[in-house]
Amino acid sequence: MACTSLSPSNNIINHSFRASTPSRAPTNNRNQLRISAVYATAEVSTQNALQTASFYQVLGIQNGATCQEIKSAYRSLARLLHPDVASSNGADEFMRVHAAYATLSDPEKRAVYDSTLFRRQTTAAGLSSTGFNEMNRRRRTWETDQCW
Amino acid sequence: MAEQAYTVASDSETTAEEKSSIPFPEIAIGIDIGTSQCSVAVWSGSQVELLRNTRNQKLLRSYVTFKDEIPAGGITNQLAHEYEMLSGAAIFNMKRLIGRVDTDPIVHASTSLPFLVQTLNIGVRPFIAALVNNMWRSTTPEEVLAIFLVELRSMAEVQLKRVVRNVVVTVPVSFSRFQLSRIERACAMAGLQVLRLMPEPTAVALLYAQQQNVNDLTISGSEKIAVIFNMGAGFCDVAVTATAGGVSQIKSLAGSTLGGEDILLNTMRYLLPEMESHFSTRGIDEIRKMGILRVATQDAIHKLSFQSNVQIDVDLGNGRKIYKVLDRNGFEEVNKDVFEKCESLIKQCLHDAKVEVGDINDVILVGGCSNIPKLRNILTSVCKQELYTEINTLEAAVRGAALEGAVASGVNDPFGTLDLLTIQATPLSIGVRADGNTFIPIIHQNTTIPARRDMIFTTVHDNQAEALIIVYEGDQNDVEKNHLLGYFKIVGIPPAAKGVPEINVSMDIDASNIVRVYAGVVMPGSRSPAAPLMEVRMPTVDDGHGWCAEALERTHGSSLDLVTVQKKAGH
Numbered sequence: 001m002a003c004t005s006l007s008p009s010n011n012i013i014n015h016s017f018r019a020s021t022p023s024r025a026p027t028n029n030r031n032q033l034r035i036s037a038v039y040a041t042a043e044v045s046t047q048n049a050l051q052t053a054s055f056y057q058v059l060g061i062q063n064g065a066t067c068q069e070i071k072s073a074y075r076s077l078a079r080l081l082h083p084d085v086a087s088s089n090g091a092d093e094f095m096r097v098h099a100a101y102a103t104l105s106d107p108e109k110r111a112v113y114d115s116t117l118f119r120r121q122t123t124a125a126g127l128s129s130t131g132f133n134e135m136n137r138r139r140r141t142w143e144t145d146q147c148w
Numbered sequence: 149m150a151e152q153a154y155t156v157a158s159d160s161e162t163t164a165e166e167k168s169s170i171p172f173p174e175i176a177i178g179i180d181i182g183t184s185q186c187s188v189a190v191w192s193g194s195q196v197e198l199l200r201n202t203r204n205q206k207l208l209r210s211y212v213t214f215k216d217e218i219p220a221g222g223i224t225n226q227l228a229h230e231y232e233m234l235s236g237a238a239i240f241n242m243k244r245l246i247g248r249v250d251t252d253p254i255v256h257a258s259t260s261l262p263f264l265v266q267t268l269n270i271g272v273r274p275f276i277a278a279l280v281n282n283m284w285r286s287t288t289p290e291e292v293l294a295i296f297l298v299e300l301r302s303m304a305e306v307q308l309k310r311v312v313r314n315v316v317v318t319v320p321v322s323f324s325r326f327q328l329s330r331i332e333r334a335c336a337m338a339g340l341q342v343l344r345l346m347p348e349p350t351a352v353a354l355l356y357a358q359q360q361n362v363n364d365l366t367i368s369g370s371e372k373i374a375v376i377f378n379m380g381a382g383f384c385d386v387a388v389t390a391t392a393g394g395v396s397q398i399k400s401l402a403g404s405t406l407g408g409e410d411i412l413l414n415t416m417r418y419l420l421p422e423m424e425s426h427f428s429t430r431g432i433d434e435i436r437k438m439g440i441l442r443v444a445t446q447d448a449i450h451k452l453s454f455q456s457n458v459q460i461d462v463d464l465g466n467g468r469k470i471y472k473v474l475d476r477n478g479f480e481e482v483n484k485d486v487f488e489k490c491e492s493l494i495k496q497c498l499h500d501a502k503v504e505v506g507d508i509n510d511v512i513l514v515g516g517c518s519n520i521p522k523l524r525n526i527l528t529s530v531c532k533q534e535l536y537t538e539i540n541t542l543e544a545a546v547r548g549a550a551l552e553g554a555v556a557s558g559v560n561d562p563f564g565t566l567d568l569l570t571i572q573a574t575p576l577s578i579g580v581r582a583d584g585n586t587f588i589p590i591i592h593q594n595t596t597i598p599a600r601r602d603m604i605f606t607t608v609h610d611n612q613a614e615a616l617i618i619v620y621e622g623d624q625n626d627v628e629k630n631h632l633l634g635y636f637k638i639v640g641i642p643p644a645a646k647g648v649p650e651i652n653v654s655m656d657i658d659a660s661n662i663v664r665v666y667a668g669v670v671m672p673g674s675r676s677p678a679a680p681l682m683e684v685r686m687p688t689v690d691d692g693h694g695w696c697a698e699a700l701e702r703t704h705g706s707s708l709d710l711v712t713v714q715k716k717a718g719h
Contacts, residue, residue: 071392078569078571079395082571083598084556085569095598095600098571
């Protein structure tokens with residue numbers, strides 16, 4: 001699911017390679033732009049917005065949401081975004097929602113995620129105007145996804 | 149239905165592009181192709197209706213007879229008597245044979261059927277033939293299924309007074325993707341386009357979701373956990389589903405090729421221990437005797453569901469008679485292995501779903517075997533719960549498929565009856581061969597689909613320029629015990645020490661359950677892939693695929709091997 005949280009594109013090939021490289025090449029924020037410049041310029045803004053969204057924001061719920069709230073938020077979004085219902089969107093949005101749900105509906109994974117989320121938010125505040133900020137967040141999300 | 153000719157329109161497989169680009173002008177029908185019985189249902193605008201043949205039957209026998217050279221399926225054809233189906237002229241159980249090779253134990257078990265199933269044990273498609281005027285006429289399971297589907301289609305078209313093209317077909321959980329592709333091919337041959345191939349218990353889950361939705365229309369309503377067990381003549385399947393507000397989320401699936409047919413064969417073997425050798429010559433007389441034994445045994449098993457013992461009295465001719473009294477305990481003992489396997493499948497499925505027995509809200513038993521007392525006992529004792537009674541055990545799967553057909557066709561129901569969604573999971577892991585002869589799963593079993601996962605591999609030799617990606621499906625550590633889906637080569641890996649090039653393998657299952665594998669090489673420090681990426685739709689293997697993996701091994705040894713890259717600790 002790494003790729004989903006990274007880029008909301010239907011272009012799967014760029015997708016998977018973008019997804020794989022971050023863990024290994026620290027300078028890869030620039031790599032990605034070079035690998036698919038067209039794609040990056042076209043979608044970079046939405047992409048950033050989505051990457052910075054926490055799993056809670058993806059599901060549209062409060063950080064302290066109950067398990068019941070997480071489940072019903074997931075179901076409501078699935079009814080809107082699942083490719084069986086929304087055939088035009090492709091699968092990416094649903095996969096992102098499912099990734100959020102899969103982590104938050106499991107108490108252990110949620111605890112781990114909550115601790116990284118807290119760290120991420122403090123880091124983000126401290127480095128808000130540096131170029132590293134974006135990359136840092138991106139990596140964090142990717143690693144969290146890998147845990148499950 | 150006079151015009152129903154044996155027309156096989158196309159042998160080409162439908163692609164995802166075709167599937168998604170067609171705006172659905174018609175409501176797809178649901179088809180449950182059972183090993184022994186088949187049914188068709190469609191959303192009528194307000195509810196699901198089962199279609200009937202001209203003899204007013206809604207459960208249609210799944211067989212095709214080749215009498216007088218003209219094939220006729222169980223829909224139009226009226227059997228003079230039960231034995232006609234067992235005369236060798238009728239091919240049945242095609243669902244058990246489709247997409248299997250002649251080394252498969254299921255194919256071996258089928259050699260005692262009245263029609264000809266010849267095996268050479270070399271990993272190719274078995275030879276299947278029907279007896280026509282004392283001559284064995286060859287056919288294939290796909291062809292038989294296509295002939296049957298052509299009849300089914302024209303039956304539906306006559307009743308619905310419109311062209312029928314789109315279908316949702318239920319399939320066993322244990323089917324490999326190769327077998328699924330054979331079902332799709334049979335449908336294509338009959339001019340039918342498959343919108344969805346739905347694992348049988350997930351179709352039941354959708355029907356259950358609809359029933360629950362009628363009772364509780366709030367999306368925030370509490371989630372209900374249901375265990376669904378389906379056992380027909382050829383297969384048994386289990387699903388654990390979480391349902392609320394019309395959304396059925398499949399948490400886990402498990403399946404096996406055990407079915408009523410195994411119970412029947414075990415019982416026949418108990419009645420006539422030397423059955424195999426007795427019938428091996430397969431003369432007209434032997435086929436007739438085997439038919440008599442089969443019918444008598446079937447009858448006895450049915451009776452044992454409602455009475456504690458049964459008398460079996462069969463005259464096989466030439467002074468050979470079988471007279472036995474079989475009681476329920478004896479029957480359960482004869483089929484001990486089957487029942488034990490059922491129990492372990494249910495437990496495994498609960499375990500995989502991470503569901504405790506106490507969390508289960510409903511236990512649903514469906515399929516042709518659902519009257520067997522032992523099965524009912526197993527289910528109620530494992531789940532500590534009485535069985536759900538609000539469902540027709542023989543129609544549940546096809547009704548679910550019809551609901552899915554309406555939903556997938558984009559039908560809106562003003563009363564919200566069709567505000568349904570099934571979130572499917574993949575029943576078998578998909579991965580590649582790496583680290584020697586090991587199966588490395590990339591998308592794991594019971595992952596919610598659509599899904600996409602990737603993994604990095606590397607070379608095992610210095611200056612290795614090419615690598616073979618061999619894709620398997622299954623859950624065994626040893627690759628050979630899994631189903632081979634296909635293979636392709638990554639070329640143009642730049643010269644480097646072993647372990648340096650990064651070979652990225654990404655797998656994608658879309659909502660239509662189509663698997664695509666993407667692969668490419670990236671050198672550390674490089675900014676772009678070293679060679680064009682590969683995109684391969686699976687499965688790519690065709691018949692005789694059992695040989696491919698061996699042939700690859702023989703020809704290339706380990707020269708094109710891959711190993712996994714160890715993940716950094718702490719991730």
